[in-house]
Amino acid sequence: MPGDANDELLREASDPRTPGERLVQIVSGEVWANRPAGAEGWSRIEQTSCAALGNPSLPLPVLGRSLLETRGRSALAAWYNPSVVLLLLSEPRPEYRIAAHRLLTLETRQARMVFRSRLAETLAGLVHLWALVPRALASGRLTGASLQCHALARHLAGLFGLPWPER
Structure with a gap:
C-alpha cells in the first residue's frame, strides 16, 4: 500500500x-x-x-x-x-548569513512587501525593517504571508544575534 x-x-x-x-x-x-x-x-x-x-x-x-x-x-x-x-x-560561516538574507528577501517578495530602503540589502537591515512592522499588526494590514515573513525575520534575528525590539 x-x-x-x-x-x-x-x-x-x-x-x-x-x-x-x-x-x-x-x-x-x-x-x-x-x-x-x-x-x-x-x-x-x-x-x-x-x-x-x-x-x-x-x-x-x-x-x-x-x-x-x-x-x-x-x-x-x-x-x-x-x-x-x-x-x-x-x-x-558568512555564507549562512547570505543564505538567510536571500531567503528572507524571497519571502518578503512573496508576501508582497516592498521596503524601499538600502537597509534591505543586508540581513541585519532587512530584519530591522521587519522589526518596525508591528505597528501595522494592530491595524490588521498584514496578510498571512506577511505574518509568516515577520516571524521568519524575528527567528533569523535570534539566530544571528540581531536586535529585535520587545514591545
Whole structure:
C-alpha cells in the first residue's frame, strides 16, 4: 500500500529518534523507489523532505548544505531546525548569513512587501525593517504571508544575534 509506506516515511522523517543516516536518505530522495505520481505525490515528497530537514537528528553537515542550497518550503524547514543554532555556533560561516538574507528577501517578495530602503540589502537591515512592522499588526494590514515573513525575520534575528525590539 503506497499510502501506508508514504505515511511511514513521513512519521520516520518527523521522529527525532530516527538515525541521521536515514534522514539523509529521505532528504536525498533515495527512499522514493516508487515515487508518488502527480501534484499530490510531489506534495507528499516535499512534506516528507521538509519533515526530515526540520528534524534535529539531521547531521549538521547535511543541514549546513541544506541551508545554503535549498529554496522554498524546504529552506524554511531547514532554517527552523533546532540544530541550526549549534551549526551557526560551531561553523560561523558568512555564507549562512547570505543564505538567510536571500531567503528572507524571497519571502518578503512573496508576501508582497516592498521596503524601499538600502537597509534591505543586508540581513541585519532587512530584519530591522521587519522589526518596525508591528505597528501595522494592530491595524490588521498584514496578510498571512506577511505574518509568516515577520516571524521568519524575528527567528533569523535570534539566530544571528540581531536586535529585535520587545514591545
